[in-house]
């Protein structure tokens with residue numbers, strides 16, 4: 352099944368950076384720099400803070416841009432008394448294509464468990480938004496050599512109760528915590544080791560054709576300078592980019608190198 356073609360995805364997780372005016376400026380620059388052909392070949396998405404999304408929607412719709420956008424989190428609940436939370440339906444109404452779920456910063460600072468992450472994956476799918484399920488180990492786990500089993504347990508937890516047809520709609524992002532924002536990229540071989548294991552686990556739990564259809568991204572200190580070697584690995588279908596996605600020129604180069 353080596354010849355299965357998965358469309359590369361470059362997603363920029365802005366984290367808590369850039370206000371709505373800065374968001375408009377950045378998306379305009381990206382749209383100006385990337386050709387229609389490039390955006391057909393490589394799917395490019397920005398994931399701004401919630402407060403920017405309406406402005407990005409207006410720009411993307413108004414100028415019919417091919418750039419996709421989404422959010423960094425959503426509530427597990429459909430509506431109700433959950434002060435401060437944002438529902439999947441609200442994001443769908445804003446035209447969001449993607450939402451990251453279970454990012455390590457949310458697992459760490461907001462104590463998100465695999466069960467909550469699983470509920471959020473289901474909430475995204477219920478609203479026809481593609482969840483980008485983030486998994487990955489911390490340095491202590493890596494040093495113990497338990498990174499593969501740890502990451503696969505997060506994968507199984509995040510996908511619990513989904514049918515293979517639903518799993519096909521999910522994007523998985525492997526982000527080793529020790530490589531996030533540290534400048535320490537996993538080597539392409541390190542990334543492939545775990546991402547290959549993710550695909551093998553998907554084959555075991557969901558069947559081979561689902562495993563071949565799911566896009567799996569790498570994240571952690573990805574830059575234009577190291578993305579090509581990462582993308583050259585057989586099971587890596589794109590990148591979830593933090594810091595480097597805040598610079599239009601750098602993210603443009605990354606998208607162009609995403610083939």
Ligand SMILES: O=C(CO)COP(=O)(O)O
Pocket residue numbers: 364454526530531532533534570571572573591592593594595
């Ligand atoms: O967490 C990340 C993307 O979600 C990675 O962040 P950096 O690219 O800044 O290391």
